Amino acid sequence: MAHAMARDAVHIPLNVQSLSDAMHERQWETLCVSSRVKDRHSYLLRPDLGRRLSDDACTRMSEYKPQEPIDFLIVVGDGLSSSAIANHSIAVIELIKCHFPKDWIMGPIVCASQARVAIADEIAWIWKVPMVAILIGERPGLTSPDSLGIYFTFNPSLESTDADRNCISNIRPQGLSYEAAAKKLIWLARQAALLKYSGVKLKDESDITMLNG
Secondary structure, eight states, X not given: OXXXXXXXXXXXXXXXXXXXXXXXXXXXXXXXXXXXXOSHHHHHHOHHHHTSBOHHHHHHHHHTOOSSOOSBEEEEEOTTOHHHHHHHHHHHHHXXXXXXXXXXXXXXXXXXXXXXXXXXXXXXXXXXXXXXXXXXXXXXXXXOTTOEEEEEEESOOTTOOGGGXXXXXXESTTSBOHHHHHHHHHHHHHHHHHHTOOGXXXXXXXXXXXXXX
């Protein structure tokens, strides 16, 4: 049964309209885009296509280009568990907004379907945003079909790799709490803005800082 749940979670498509509606209800500016993947079967077979925006999405991103410089961008991607996005992303974003530095400008939330982690780097690169975080469904496990992950990149580009990103994983009520995840992300972003890098060089010491603080 557990194996079937994990397998099925990978194939369930994200209800982009429902997610977009929930964001609009909260008056969050939102833009929906898609990767180069045409369907879920292709998504699983061609990870490379999920890392890049479709031609139409690139055009829409360029046309939608914000008028003022953005400090930080949130991307929401279905990844390997759309249920993780459906169940957790809104609550996590609300808490990120609560802890967001008042002197930073957050851009529109970009909802990316058939997405892999690296698609966030291209999105931020197009808009010349120095920091981006993608909330994405993690590969379903036997006990966690809806685990959410956050990947953060400073100075993202088309050449960004896994080594350039920081990961916050297992975000769900039975794992890392929404509050803890939001605080970790903002801590990483503040450190990255100060040090001018993210990834393997940026050690997550947020737990120690919060404990001492």
